[in-house]
Amino acid sequence: RPYTPREDKIADLARQIAAARAAMPEQHLVLGHGSGSFGHTAAREHRTRQGLSSSEKDRPSRRERYWRGFAEVGYQAARLNRLVMDTLHEADLPAMVFPPSACVTAREGKIIAWDLTPLRAALEAGILPVVYGDVVFDEAWSGTILSTEELFAYLAREMRPRRLLLAGLEEGVWESFPARKRLVREITPGSYAAMRERFGAGTAEGADVTGGMVSKVAHMVSLVRSLPGLEVRIFSGEEEGNVRRALLGEGLGTVIHA
Amino acid sequence: RPYTPREDKIADLARQIAAARAAMPEQHLVLGHGSGSFGHTAAREHRTRQGLSSSEKDRPSRRERYWRGFAEVGYQAARLNRLVMDTLHEADLPAMVFPPSACVTAREGKIIAWDLTPLRAALEAGILPVVYGDVVFDEAWSGTILSTEELFAYLAREMRPRRLLLAGLEEGVWESFPARKRLVREITPGSYAAMRERFGAGTAEGADVTGGMVSKVAHMVSLVRSLPGLEVRIFSGEEEGNVRRALLGEGLGTVIHA
Numbered sequence: 001r002p003y004t005p006r007e008d009k010i011a012d013l014a015r016q017i018a019a020a021r022a023a024m025p026e027q028h029l030v031l032g033h034g035s036g037s038f039g040h041t042a043a044r045e046h047r048t049r050q051g052l053s054s055s056e057k058d059r060p061s062r063r064e065r066y067w068r069g070f071a072e073v074g075y076q077a078a079r080l081n082r083l084v085m086d087t088l089h090e091a092d093l094p095a096m097v098f099p100p101s102a103c104v105t106a107r108e109g110k111i112i113a114w115d116l117t118p119l120r121a122a123l124e125a126g127i128l129p130v131v132y133g134d135v136v137f138d139e140a141w142s143g144t145i146l147s148t149e150e151l152f153a154y155l156a157r158e159m160r161p162r163r164l165l166l167a168g169l170e171e172g173v174w175e176s177f178p179a180r181k182r183l184v185r186e187i188t189p190g191s192y193a194a195m196r197e198r199f200g201a202g203t204a205e206g207a208d209v210t211g212g213m214v215s216k217v218a219h220m221v222s223l224v225r226s227l228p229g230l231e232v233r234i235f236s237g238e239e240e241g242n243v244r245r246a247l248l249g250e251g252l253g254t255v256i257h258a
Numbered sequence: 259r260p261y262t263p264r265e266d267k268i269a270d271l272a273r274q275i276a277a278a279r280a281a282m283p284e285q286h287l288v289l290g291h292g293s294g295s296f297g298h299t300a301a302r303e304h305r306t307r308q309g310l311s312s313s314e315k316d317r318p319s320r321r322e323r324y325w326r327g328f329a330e331v332g333y334q335a336a337r338l339n340r341l342v343m344d345t346l347h348e349a350d351l352p353a354m355v356f357p358p359s360a361c362v363t364a365r366e367g368k369i370i371a372w373d374l375t376p377l378r379a380a381l382e383a384g385i386l387p388v389v390y391g392d393v394v395f396d397e398a399w400s401g402t403i404l405s406t407e408e409l410f411a412y413l414a415r416e417m418r419p420r421r422l423l424l425a426g427l428e429e430g431v432w433e434s435f436p437a438r439k440r441l442v443r444e445i446t447p448g449s450y451a452a453m454r455e456r457f458g459a460g461t462a463e464g465a466d467v468t469g470g471m472v473s474k475v476a477h478m479v480s481l482v483r484s485l486p487g488l489e490v491r492i493f494s495g496e497e498e499g500n501v502r503r504a505l506l507g508e509g510l511g512t513v514i515h516a
Contacts, residue, residue, distance in 0.1 A: 094325065095329065143383070
């Protein structure tokens, strides 16, 4: 349902992050979250991600409607973020938000400018930086939306973390979906090619199509290919204690690496 | 009282801004607000503005305490900003926040980096950018706080607005305070020098000392000296309709210009 946050779940995740940070205080962590039903509902309605076409740019009424929708999607995404920030604060985590809409410039949906100096300073200070899927201004399309995965792919290229942990609804990447018969434990750029062929992934009928899992895996495979030291893990944030366990190094779900 | 927002007042101001924007849709406007009792209470307690001294930087416990306080002040400042954002949203204004903590880098309390591309794009799109007094990372002091006036002085140098409107509690700059006998209608760099001498402003017993009015005037005089085209107006936001009137060009309060 739109605009219905799972408040207990968010509070539980915040406590798990606090527990993992207390156990490994030297580990630097950047937290990201999507917009859940908040941003997505408004974004679909206003077609924010698509931006403005050249012909629309010249139509003042369409232009104005687009920007009002853009601001509305940003507002709704920020509304969920506040709930997250409040919950992190309650869990006694020194969190600080870096809203992409305020700092990022994109071109054709790709980030072309994001001054990470404040975010790096926050990490050095032991502060927990938080980013989230948000509207951003786009030099070609006027505006668009960047997903948390897209933001983290950029951050990974700039900051070279050891690990990228994607906690979602599924236990990992399934060979068949929705049958969920066998979890794929490991994906490399090599095995991914074979996997795509065997299961026809990449089409809507693909093996593991669940809420954009195909595109998420493709995105992450291309990321580890360009960053060979990076380990990406796709796992379930639903099972109790999983986020804490993953942060402390347990090998949950599906690992993607080069 | 700390953490006590004047919600009716904020709602009234939002409606005045909406009315002025509707009357002059072409006028570009950037909105700023202080942290009121929210940021200030926490900032005093944690001595955030002063940053970390060199000796403190080497003391892990002091360092950690400073950064926890820094994050707390940022959180409290953001908490008041959310209330402002909600109120602007209710007034149907397409507002978007640009938190300085996420985008600005300072050195010895002066802004040295702030990529204004997204903020300029917001203005172009007819979105209302909002900034507020906030914690920022500082390359010399570790961290500090920038006031809304300091942020706007930077924005004015970069964006060359026609006017800077400072709505506060007082009707303008008083010759004597708290006697409030005569309002100074106009201040120029030339008249300011005489004024300082006559009234001994700049000391704690100065003519117009009210919540930092002396330093505010000094700051703004130096700003108009370096930006001769700029008109700064200090006026009361308390009187009904004043913000709308000032936005629409009425000559309220004290004007400062070169």
